[in-house]
Amino acid sequence: MSEHSSAAGAPFGATRSPHGTRLAVPPNWRRAAATLAILGAPFLVGSLLGNYWVRVMDMAALYVILALGLNVVVGMAGLLDLGYVAFYAVGAYTMALLSSPQLGVHYSFWLLLPVAGVLAAIAGVALGYPVLRLRSDYLAMVTLAFGEIVRIFLNNLDTPINITNGPMGISGISPPYLLGYSLKRNYELFGVELTYTAIFWYLIVALGLATAFLLGRLRDSRIGWAWGAIREDELAARTSGIDIRRLKLYAFGTGAFFAGFAGCIFASFQGFVSPESFTLFESIAVLCMVVLGGIGSLPGVAVGAAVLTVLPESLRGLNDLQQALLGRQYVNGTDLRMVIYSVLLLLVIIFRPQGLLGSEQRRRELTAGRIDSRVGRAGR
């Protein structure tokens, strides 16, 4: 691997990035600064805002992985997957079932991490195979329904044989172990307290950087180019000899893989999963992160995920504000999460479809005249 494109902290290729060239700081320094920031963040946040916010950071990093995965499907291949959370659930329940007292087996987190990803990818391909040739909006509706069906099964597979423990969920999921040490414990190292939320932060960020690196390479590979071609003009792509259906399946499978991957981390981090974590709203929330940051842009998606995880948490402060200003609490701040997401989603898709960090080309792709049977028939 070359110097420029591989190191942690600059996984998007330091020399090629349009933002990177503008900075006069040598890439090595930037990399060092980024590494330092990642290493120091949990301590800084933990001591300034408390451990709760380190947990929020962990969730933000996890959502970055999820959003990066969805970005493969929505951003790179241009397919709308509204049941994305189903694959997240497959990953989470893989970990939950195979490493908890529920079935009495305790496989290692490190083994289950790829297994969860592969199982989710298989689910993605199995769903995608029959429906990927449909119109893009039909596909979206089918995936949406699929997401809800997975939830119905998770909710009801407690009778007559108890598999998922139904709405009660599965608890007691094993933490990851490293060299025999549990990663879900607080340690004291040289007089410094290392909380498990900080350990998970390092774990999730490391996996997230690996994800971003892999996806960056994938985007610049022949497969990534083929996705771009399909997204821009399916007919032209097909004429150029691209096997559309196979590449769409790849996109679906890859996206689902990372969702399963994130699900496995989520289950291990929480120690508990229930169908409640995998509602339609989660799928929409992840979609919102992808669209807000900039469909197709890896840094954009990461920023979108981080912003939209932290934002609702700060809404908790709204409760005290209402109490102070209005004398009583009218709405629960956290209930506003989806309201804010939906308004943001609406505003972004109408006024800035390329998102916060998307490119001009993306804007044109997302606003140009619709290519469908209707306009086609009228000969435009």
Add this chain to the structure above:
Amino acid sequence: MIGQQLVNGLVLGCIYAMLALGFSMVFGILRLINFAHGEVFMIGAMVSITVLNLLLAKTGQPVSLLVAGGLLLVTTVAAGLSCGVLGIALERVAYRPLRRAPVLAPLISAIAASIFLQNVAMLVWGRQYIAFPSILPSGGIQIGEAAISWPGVLIVVVSPMLMVALNQFMKRTTIGKSMRATAEDLEVAAYMGIDTDRVIVAAFFVGSVLAGVAGTLVSLYIGATNYFIGFFAIMKAFAAAVLGGVGNLTGAVLGGLLLGLIESFAIGFLPDLTWGFMGTQYKDIFAFIVLVVFLIFRPSGLLGEQASERA
């Protein structure tokens, strides 16, 4: 058993048909999935309960069936009209700005609008199911071994009337004719001097009124409603529309009725077929199965002529 499932399926089917009609009207003209249609239905149900409660607070529990019927009529009209206005607002906010955008952009904006409505409804009416005031007498009609409650009778009587009215509206009125012309070909209709914007607004209005009436009737029939019913409603409407042939209004009615019957029979016989493994909690998966099977093997539906756009 079979008779009862038939009756239940018919009631359910009438509701699905009304939903699918509104969905198909918009799809026929814009070729867009009106995702917020389910939320319009939900708001209709919510508004009807609120309005009826307000009315009952004024009049007290009605003594005669005539008064009860009058109150229901006022409630239904109020719910239908507020939904119609909501439909127009949705068109303005979520669809019109993206009329020329690629097909996924308006779908995303519609989903955003629908999530917004769902969560606002949750804030206004709460997370729990809210009860529809009991206004009709309990009991109903017995046909052989099958029982049908009074609200069920109302649904089976009112929805065909509405469908006939809609049919006449599409056939005889100028705006109805323009709607059909626009669904046929938007560009050419515009060249012929039809104000297609007005037609689109009208389609949203009429479709949403139907959804509002359906919402009222459903919550009367079931006796309660909550903020989440819109999601299942749109999935059922979409499945019904695909089953009948998307964009085709006769197909929407046929698809709705069939889907209702399929669901009802599937729920009735599922426990026996799966040796008690699957029960009524799986009722919502049949619409999905029907949807996927039809999309794969007959994307044009039962009555649709034009094949779905295939990649």
